[in-house]
Amino acid sequence: MPEEVLWTVPETGMPTFAQLGLPEPVLRALEAEGFTEPFPIQAASLPETLTGRDLLGRGQTGSGKTLAFGLALLSRLAGGRAQARRPRGLVLVPTRELAQQVVDALTPFARALNLKTTAVVGGMSFNRQVDALQRGVDLLVATPGRLTDHTNQGTCDLSEVAVTAIDEADRMADMGFLPQVRAILDLTASDGQRLLFSATLDGDVATLVSRYLHDPVTRAVASAAAPVETMDHHVLLVDNATKPRVVTEVAARDGRTILFVRTKHGVDRLVKNLRRDGVAAGALHGGKAQNARNRAIAEFKEGRTPVLVATDVAARGIHVDDVSLVVHVDPPTDPKDYLHRAGRTARGGDSGTVVTLVTPGERRDVDQLTRQAGVRPTLTEVHPGDAALVRITGARAPSGVPVPEPERPVQAPRSGARRSRGQSRQGGQGGQRGQGGRAGGRPRQRNTAA
Template sequence: MTEFSDLGLSPTTLQAVADTGYTTATPIQAQAIPVALAGQDVLGIAQTGTGKTAAFTLPLIDKLASGRAKARMPRALVIAPTRELADQVASSFEKYAKGTKLSWALLIGGVSFGDQEKKLDRGVDVLIATPGRLLDHFERGKLLMTGVQFLVVDEADRMLDMGFIPDIERIFKLTPPKKQTLFFSATMPPEITRLTKQFLRDPVRIEVAKPATTNANITQLLVKVPSSDPKAKRLALRTIVEKAAPETGIVFCNRKTEVDIVAKSLKVHGFDAAAIHGDLDQSQRMKTLADFRSGALKILVASDVAARGLDIPAVSHVFNYDVPHHADDYVHRIGRTGRAGRSGVAYMLVTPADDKGFDKVVKLIGSTPDEEVIDVDYTNAVTVPREGDRRRGRGERPGRERGERGERSERGGRGRRERAEAAPEAEVVETVAVEAAPEAPVERAERPERERKPRRERSRDRAAAQTVETAPVEEAAPAARPSRERPPMPVRGVQPVRAREDDDDRRVVGFGNDIPAFLLRAPPKLAKVED
């Protein structure tokens, strides 16, 4: 084990570390701090919970001890993917730099621009920020990055997951090329490797554990839930939490909406729980985290926004309510427990719908967690699929049982069966009404057999024929009326033009040439006039 006093830190910094109660450095700290103090670029790869924050905070404090900050020109820049992680880094600087005159500022979303600009105008030595808010200040002209001597990128693989890589590339280009870069990540996907090759200068690679490996101090347990119904999963979670009786625990869900539902379910059943995710107000998120750190809150239900970098050493249990979409997130989630040499327990709920995701997790960590058998009665929680769903292959559909469907039918009036029985009667009535309708006395000549025409042409012929047949008889001598010739057969794709007629032939205008045949029929009362 390496002592902090053997790493070359200044007496002021060593005293600040001793005041926090730490005397022995972790492997990543023991290897990264001397390299950073020597002025070389660092590429640190270590699993979460191994002390990466102190590995770059302590050498920065020592190297910035001499010098003076300028207005709007920070000397050191620390980039973090989430607000919570940035706030944690700021807390570390405040704790370890208390014996120095160094100043720092935190630039994160959800906080007033005005307060942050006042700090920048006074000048800060260390600027801790999320990528989006940092670039917002830069575009407003409130920040200059030409004086940055040290650039730290924390949780780089999380930056990739959140889509911040273009912003990180832009920040690298806005800072001076001659700077010292400390780059830390738990995993090294190809995109992160490309970024380090492009912007780091001969970095010293420090890898204290294989990428995406779990902490040996964490006991991993598997709980199989026989149904994917959310009711069954929430029942299993409550049973596990009650059985484990955690001092403090974090429940991880994949979706923000699920976070709220699970937190409400736990609170309704008497558990001390609260939700935290990206859609909540920043002040509420900070208060919830503060309560969890102090022990005032026992169970934190979170999305993956809290899965990275949060240093809460006292977390005893982690509950994976959902199997993560990305297998790497499983490592980061369970890394919230078993920190700083402590032991921890991590549960993962697996349903039949999670087979693919679970297989990826097993492949990544190289082992299968031990199965924990819990005594749960799923009778009232598991929804049985309907026969129709089985035939169509829909499987289980929560909240759609036959009883519920029948109740809805009764509330709405007649059910499907009643409507099916009533349907034939409606058809009979409709048929009688059609038969009782008066027929026009004008006889129609039978149409000779001929080749079947397209539908549009048949409609036009029928309309033209009925126009002639249903014309009212106004004079006794039909020979006095001018003969009305049948219009020529229209050519497909060409609309014929009819000459306007002044006589009242009771035609309906406004439909062009495609006039419905029933509109061209004469009213029944006109057909009775014979004299």
């Protein structure tokens, strides 16, 4: 791995987007979208990536990595035109939700440069993706499994890809995607530009770096283990017997809340119990169909369900404004998972609280986990209804009036949806990231991606 350079704001102050060398149409789009000043990861990386240099970028979740690599890719592709089935730029992401949010975040800037972008992910219509690729795509955002389906079927040719970005590179390794990622990179131009962005750059990421990046530079804007300054961390000691009631009272608080649970069955069970007690909660996990996952995220964003109960599928890539509390109902098993779960709050300078519920048998493991994550939480023993629980989380008694399941429109079955032979059933997962507001009274960069 190349030596990591920790970037700091120059004595002359934060550069402007114009000083970073972005094209004029992109500058106008940034202004129209409400982006007034680059985040550090953007200021640190764009001067390098706009010249075509390979780069490793690291920053905390919510630090603005999506625009850091996205603006570089789009600017490098400006002025060209894609041929049928041959994208010119590629972004690989671990989840389908992150893929869609990357597309949403970059679409205004792609449009300003007359570039076409689309997502290719599992769980969505293969044939529609074939049609989009046939029409020509300048920047393709994809999960490894579904993109592999397309390259195997001959519906996507990566030989013209000149710039590739891998977002959440460490997560790709954790999820076992590296063989597919390597096979995909082997299909792109060997002299193409490669960018790897993640909150952590370690472990198997070094394999990708040594094989595919040429004389890369590393830019980091914060320690991989350092907690966000505007994020408060708490460990709440609870009895096994009273933990369910504590969870319910915390979920009944005012404000947007994410509860993390270890298994998909645990998610469904908790959502059922919360709705029975009067808490409007939605479920998000990998066992749900894509339309159900999209609906859960949309209802959470729109405030119709202020509580989202999720497995770690949501820890990477899901961005929602104004999540003021993250609760580890089940403690994570890995310090990186802790940081990525926690990163759903206090994004881009906003403030937030992270709570881990710990039973006596879990305390030693959680103590070790938080040390490894670089976090020093406040330890408090709590019980249902006590003042400390209210002070830290805003907990309150639920209404007790069951929340009915919303009525879903009946959709007619689609025709012609038969799976192509050889097409992966999973096709990758999908879904992240963007920009948060800034503290200190400055205008906020509007949150657009996770």
